[in-house]
Amino acid sequence: MTSLEKLTDPSWPFLQSLMSLYFTDKVTPYTGTNEVKTLPPMEALVLGMMCLTKTYNSRHFNNLLYRKYRVFDERECGIFTEAGILGLIQRGYLEPACEEAEKALQERDEKVWGLGNVPFVVTEEGAKRIGYLVANLTGEDVKDVVKKLQAESKEAAKAWGTY
Incomplete structure (x- = not known):
């Protein structure tokens, strides 16, 4: 296939x-099964978009x-964001950026979709898991991307005065 x-x-x-x-591992009849369990499509989209943007x-x-x-209506965006982020936290790929952020998560109104204004930091495990995707799409080296994603999220948390 040509570049054009x-x-x-x-x-x-x-x-x-x-x-x-x-x-990313050896291809077998079961390849992808474990990867989907560790990072389902919704969480992959949320983490990938967070890191790319x-x-x-x-x-x-x-x-x-x-x-x-403009992929969903406002309510659906709230649902998608909340479910994706909570799934990433559960898997250990994201964590609240500070104690205030963690408290805001615990005190959120579960009857309303959306998490509010909560900053997050990409963990080392999360950066390693999404690193290949970001590296392929940006043309950077995977090792550099893993370090960069963690540093960027920490820097973003500092900008919000929370890290």
């Missing part, structure tokens, strides 16, 4: 993205989905 075909064929970035997320805050991420990309 790669640029105009939408299947190429799709293949490259999925390969970097779900096929440097949006490490639940409100900012929700606004990104709703206002910039």
Whole structure:
């Protein structure tokens, strides 16, 4: 496939993205099963978009989905953001950026979708898990990307005065 075909064929970035997320180990009949368990598609999308857009805050991420990309209505963006972020926290890929952020998560109104204005930091495990995707899409070295993602999220938390 020529480079021009790669640029105009939408299947190429799709293949490259999925390969970097779900096929980083030896390919077997069960390849992808463990990867999907450790990072399901919704969480992969949330973590990938957070890292690619440097949006490490639940409100900012929700606004990104709703206002910039217009992928869902406002309520659905809140649901998607909350479910994705909580799944990433449960897997150990994200953590609240400070005690206030953790407290805000614990005190959130579970009858209303959305997490509010809560900053997050990408953990080392999370940076390693999404690193191949970000590296493939940005053309950077994976090792550099892993370090950069953690540093960027910590820097973003400092900008919010929380880290």
